[in-house]
Amino acid sequence: MQTLKLRGVNKSFGSLQVLKDIEINVEQGEFAAIVGPSGCGKSTALRMFAGLERPSSGEALAGGHPINGPGPDRMLIFQEHALYPWSTVEANVGLGLELSGVPKSERLKRVNAVLDKVNLSGFNRYYPAQLSGGMKQRAAIARALVMDPDVLLLDEPYGALDALTRLTMQNELLKIWSGSGKTMLLITHDIDEALYLADKIYVMSARPGQIVETIVPGKPRPRNRNSDSFAAHRHRIMELLGIEET
Amino acid sequence: MISPLRKVWRQIWPFLIAAGSLLLLLQLGNLQKPIVIPSVPDVFVRLFKELGKPAFWQSLSSSLYRLGIGYPIACLLGGLLGLLAGLSRSFAIYLRSLIGILQSIPPITWLPMLMILYGFGNIPIITIIIVASFFPMALSVMNATEGVNPTHLEVAKVLGARRGQLLRKVYLPETLPAFVTGAQVAFGNAWRSLVAGEMVGGVAVGLGYASSFAGEVADMKGVIMYIIVIGTIATFLDQFALEFLKRKLLHWRYIKGGGDH
Numbered sequence A: 001m002q003t004l005k006l007r008g009v010n011k012s013f014g015s016l017q018v019l020k021d022i023e024i025n026v027e028q029g030e031f032a033a034i035v036g037p038s039g040c041g042k043s044t045a046l047r048m049f050a051g052l053e054r055p056s057s058g059e060a061l062a063g064g065h066p067i068n069g070p071g072p073d074r075m076l077i078f079q080e081h082a083l084y085p086w087s088t089v090e091a092n093v094g095l096g097l098e099l100s101g102v103p104k105s106e107r108l109k110r111v112n113a114v115l116d117k118v119n120l121s122g123f124n125r126y127y128p129a130q131l132s133g134g135m136k137q138r139a140a141i142a143r144a145l146v147m148d149p150d151v152l153l154l155d156e157p158y159g160a161l162d163a164l165t166r167l168t169m170q171n172e173l174l175k176i177w178s179g180s181g182k183t184m185l186l187i188t189h190d191i192d193e194a195l196y197l198a199d200k201i202y203v204m205s206a207r208p209g210q211i212v213e214t215i216v217p218g219k220p221r222p223r224n225r226n227s228d229s230f231a232a233h234r235h236r237i238m239e240l241l242g243i244e245e246t
Numbered sequence B: 001m002i003s004p005l006r007k008v009w010r011q012i013w014p015f016l017i018a019a020g021s022l023l024l025l026l027q028l029g030n031l032q033k034p035i036v037i038p039s040v041p042d043v044f045v046r047l048f049k050e051l052g053k054p055a056f057w058q059s060l061s062s063s064l065y066r067l068g069i070g071y072p073i074a075c076l077l078g079g080l081l082g083l084l085a086g087l088s089r090s091f092a093i094y095l096r097s098l099i100g101i102l103q104s105i106p107p108i109t110w111l112p113m114l115m116i117l118y119g120f121g122n123i124p125i126i127t128i129i130i131v132a133s134f135f136p137m138a139l140s141v142m143n144a145t146e147g148v149n150p151t152h153l154e155v156a157k158v159l160g161a162r163r164g165q166l167l168r169k170v171y172l173p174e175t176l177p178a179f180v181t182g183a184q185v186a187f188g189n190a191w192r193s194l195v196a197g198e199m200v201g202g203v204a205v206g207l208g209y210a211s212s213f214a215g216e217v218a219d220m221k222g223v224i225m226y227i228i229v230i231g232t233i234a235t236f237l238d239q240f241a242l243e244f245l246k247r248k249l250l251h252w253r254y255i256k257g258g259g260d261h
Helices: A042-050 A089-093 A095-099 A104-117 A133-145 A163-177 A191-197 A228-240 B004-032 B040-051 B054-087 B089-103 B107-118 B122-146 B150-158 B163-200 B207-216 B220-249
Strands: A004-013 A016-026 A031-035 A057-062 A074-077 A151-155 A183-188 A200-204 A211-215
Touching: A004 A042, A016 A031, A016 A042, A016 A211, A031 A042, A031 A191, A042 A057, A042 A074, A042 A151, A042 A183, A074 A133, A074 B150, A089 A095, A089 A104, A089 A133, A095 A104, A095 A133, A095 B150, A095 B163, A104 A133, A133 A163, A163 A191, A183 A191, A191 A228, A200 A228, A211 A228, B004 B040, B004 B220, B040 B054, B040 B220, B054 B089, B054 B122, B054 B163, B054 B207, B054 B220, B089 B122, B107 B122, B107 B163, B122 B163, B150 B163, B163 B207, B163 B220, B207 B220
Parallel strands: A031 A183, A031 A200, A074 A151, A151 A183
Antiparallel strands: A004 A016, A004 A057, A200 A211
């Protein structure tokens, strides 16, 4: 099981600084979220944990060890499902197992178990083009879950979904996480989504991205989106992002 | 749903009409100049006569043999070069320039040189088939490889793919449509240069040779019959065989419905 840590991280692409002095500390089994305006570098921070980017300075650590590249214990779920259109759901979800040489019969067993978990049982032979937006994202989540990672990194996974589907998917995600002991880090620009799901929310400023405040909703789940504390936190985050006047 | 038979029919009838219009022109020519231009029925009578002769089948089979060696080599070579160029920027620059030069030289131009080198026979013809048809494949695969979705690559990397696995699991399936389109364009080039090569020289058997020989002895029925044979074979291979292969290989592209986009 793993913790996630960014220590004094700066990141520049050429002369463009995208991240500045970032400190992030996600405990093992914790559900954390980063909210911020688009282009603030929050995805870049997440991609460091996935091993797809390196800090220009500072350290990115998983389980206390520096991250040198992708690893089977840290799975990234992409913004646009990124399923392979030429493969069936079964082949897409089983890809990671296939790459690591798991035999076919065991692969199928594990794929079926995880499809069941994300409510996609029976869709093995479907192609991504035959699925709705929500089902595609479920398959993408299944593709990560089947590897049984310690860490799930989610890059605006529901950004492309309609509002109703998004609410359903949020509940499903909570169900997957609760009791699993997995460490979760969610990137979102949906303030309510962060407040509904996360134990801890990092609020990031516009470029260069800096953590301006860490908010801990501290309420038991399921959370009431209309409660006073929920509204107060929402107001505070909007204030920090400069969307609402003080 | 439409029945498979009707689907096939819907593909075939435009060809029948197009072919019919060409035959109609021929028939009109026959009315104008009956001494020079044979009538359509006469040409088909000749065709059926030829179908019974071993010489005809020898022409056909030696042409198809040259195509059957040159075209697959061109596809493999073009695919390989295109893939390499898609992965390496500097090689892509070189390949684009090379193709630019090769495209400005009609493939048939190489034939005299090849005949001096290899003498009469299959090798010069097969070589110009390769020269003429590898580059549409290379260009098509190169563009597709450069355009591989970076997120698809990252997905595989996150799931633990090594270099070879990236090639097999992402690059190949993602460039397969371009490979098939490239193969279709390459086929046209291959066929044209095959027939041209056989007509110009270097061999004494083959469809191109037979048609140019018919021309030399002013055998108009034979000339027209070979035009029909050459056109029919190419149309069949391109529009039906390759099209069938395309649908078979890329069946996921022809799936519709279910999803909301």
